[in-house]
Amino acid sequence: MSRTVYVNGNFVDEADARISVFDRAFLFADAVYEVSAVIGGAMIDNDAHLARLRRSLDALGMHMPCEESRIAAIQNELIRRNALDEGAVYLQVSRGAADRDFKYPKNATPTLVSFTQARRIVDDPVAERGIDVVVVPDLRWKRRDIKTVGLLAACMAKQQALDAGADDAWMVENGMVTEGTSNNAHIVTGEGGIVTRQLGNEILHGVTRAAILELSHREGIDVQERAFSVEEAKAAREAFITSATTFVCPVVRIDSQPVGDGRPGPVTRRLRQLYIEMARAEAARSKSDAVAR
Numbered sequence: 001m002s003r004t005v006y007v008n009g010n011f012v013d014e015a016d017a018r019i020s021v022f023d024r025a026f027l028f029a030d031a032v033y034e035v036s037a038v039i040g041g042a043m044i045d046n047d048a049h050l051a052r053l054r055r056s057l058d059a060l061g062m063h064m065p066c067e068e069s070r071i072a073a074i075q076n077e078l079i080r081r082n083a084l085d086e087g088a089v090y091l092q093v094s095r096g097a098a099d100r101d102f103k104y105p106k107n108a109t110p111t112l113v114s115f116t117q118a119r120r121i122v123d124d125p126v127a128e129r130g131i132d133v134v135v136v137p138d139l140r141w142k143r144r145d146i147k148t149v150g151l152l153a154a155c156m157a158k159q160q161a162l163d164a165g166a167d168d169a170w171m172v173e174n175g176m177v178t179e180g181t182s183n184n185a186h187i188v189t190g191e192g193g194i195v196t197r198q199l200g201n202e203i204l205h206g207v208t209r210a211a212i213l214e215l216s217h218r219e220g221i222d223v224q225e226r227a228f229s230v231e232e233a234k235a236a237r238e239a240f241i242t243s244a245t246t247f248v249c250p251v252v253r254i255d256s257q258p259v260g261d262g263r264p265g266p267v268t269r270r271l272r273q274l275y276i277e278m279a280r281a282e283a284a285r286s287k288s289d290a291v292a293r
Contacts, residue, residue, distance in 0.1 A: 004081040005115040006074050011081060014115070020097035023111050028102075029150035031094035031111075032056040037121055037244045037279070038087050041079055042286035044279045046072060048207040049244070053093065055205075056146045062095050065110040078116050087118040088245050092149060121245060122276055130252030130264045131167035131241070135230050136160055138171035138178050145201050154181040168241070170254070176227040178202050180241050183249075184209040188238035188267045193222030195232075208242040208275070215274045221267065230254070238265030247279070248272035 003014045025031035034049040050068045057064060065071075075089045096108030139153040157169040158181040170185055171178045178197065179185050184206040186196040194216055199205050216223050233239055239251035239259045248271045250264035 003115060004078065005113070006078055007113050008111060011077065017113075019111055019113065022097040022099060023094055024096060024098065024105075024108070025092065025094035025111065025149055027100055029148060030060075031092055031149045032060065032062070032147050033090065033092040033149050034147065035244050036075065036089045036091070037247070038079060038084055038089060038116070039122065039279050040283040040287065041085050042283035043072075043075060043079070043089060044282055045207050045211060045244070046075070048210070049091075052147065052205065052207060053091070056148070057093060059143070059146045060095075060148075061104065062093065063110055065093055065112040071112075071114075074112075074114055078114055082116045082118075084116045084118055086121055087116060088121075090115050090117065094149075119245065121247065122279075124246070124249075126167070127246065127249045127272060128264070130250035132165075132253040132256070133168045133170045133180065133251055134161045134164050134166045135172050135177075135255055136169045138173040140171070143201055144178070144203055145199075145205055147204060157181050166253075170230075170233070170251075172230055173202065175229055177230060177233055179204065180243075183241040183243035183246060185233075185251075186212075186240050186242065187228055187233050187236035188240075188265060189224075190237050191222070192237070192267055193224060194267070195224045195226060195228050195236075197227050198225040206242055208244055208247065211278070212242050212248060212271055212275060215271060215278070219270070219274070234259065236260070238268050240268040240271070247275050 004011050005014045005017045007017050034053045036046045036049045037044040092113045094111040096110050098105035098108045136157045161169040168180050170180055177185050186194055197203050213223055234254050234257050237260050241249050250268045252259055252262050
């Protein structure tokens, strides 16, 4: 079944979706994006994703293509048209189309593209068994806090992990873990506390990361926001990743070395359960609000 996608004001069949060959996303990766999870036909943490979209656009001197409420309406219409119950909504904004030139065009109209992807998130078997990661050098640019579509280095790291028989890579700079290819990295200490890298230009300011840290505080789990080394990660009691479409996923091996007992640990499992409960409650509220309107 073909999907309906959104391109610059129009809902069209994916086979008919077109953007200009001169679009700066294509020529320069001059674009930013967001991915919002969908549970029960409702988006999770979407307000935070749209706030981060605005932050990324501001950092690059781009304009919002329309009001955030209009973007949310487009996303919800895509969910409706594609009968999406569980999965994700991808959203991308570029500076627009202009003749190829490194300088920013003055009068380009931003390009807005969005589409849905159906996938299992809540009952994901990968989260039950955990993932293996390998350690690779972080080759990315210095503004990883901006969620740009320039993801080639992350793709290379992901492929390196797959070629090594692993599931993902943790990228390392100066001996310290930055993040995964599309997720934030966390470890659990022997005392049961969480360590995750502090916010800065070195990592993406994860929406799910923020939610998990808030849940951890509510649960009385100690949280340290600081860099940690590969050696500390390998010696940790547990490790996990967070992202919009994995929620909380255990890391059970690093460079083929088991983390803890090599199985998903209780802290990771508890946080995943809490986040799923929160997501389901948010989805139920969204449905109720929609019916009320």
